[in-house]
Amino acid sequence: MRLTSFTDYGLRMLMRMASAPDRAFSTAELAEEFGLSRNHLSKIMQKLAQGGHVTTRRGGGGGATLARSARDIRLGGVVRLLEEGQALVECFGPGGGDCSISGCCGLKARLRSAEAAFLADLDRSTLADIALAQPEGAEA
Template sequence: MLTNKGKYGLKAMVHLATVPEGRSVQAAEIAEANGIPKAFLDTILLELRKAGFVRSKKGPGGGFTLARPPSEIRMGYVVRTLDGPIAPLPCARRKTAQPCDDCQNADHCSVRILMQDVRDAMADVLDRTTLEQMRDRAASGIDVGDYVI
């Protein structure tokens, strides 16, 4: 499940993708434009910087910029950086699956099997979608249901 941290991180990345190349943006501007608590955004931007998605510059004219072109940033990597594994339940994680307390046989659990399919579908969409596509989709007003990746 996408947390607020993941959601705000995606909003911040899209905001940065709309900024003309060579210009940086203050965290306060991103926070205000997207309804994100500034202190929380500071933490998120630090994680995104450490992961190599954004750059920061201090001083006059400083702020945040993307570290790579939007066409080279896949949303799955951003979500995993901020939220960890993409899975609706811990038992459906690919590498760090944790059985549920009430599960009697994980190999035959219909809920876990379904949630693995959900995980795979979510990961497929996120891993195929670039920041550029996400930004352009929002700018054009195309509904996700009408968009073919």
């Protein structure tokens, strides 16, 4: 059971942005800070923007900011978005309807239920619950 690093990084980017909600973060800055590929983080940011979690602004002084309060961003929703297209097992994916191995369907229903339980548990938390305690410049 594994999440892609795409999702992993996406969550961390949101956490970082939540720590300073007023200002914009460029992907270059986040990539630098995390020691990761700027291009990769750009892709993730685009996805987060598509999902409505962040708003991006191009041009000088641009970057991304949270589209809503961290309190209103549920973790399950973020994971659902970033893991989109990831099939839990092969027969969940496109063209997996054939299911040559008999008995697939009883299993499928149980797996879907478990997946839903996973996401529901995440939905009990918001970004605010896992964000860094103190925004920068607010210490002592």
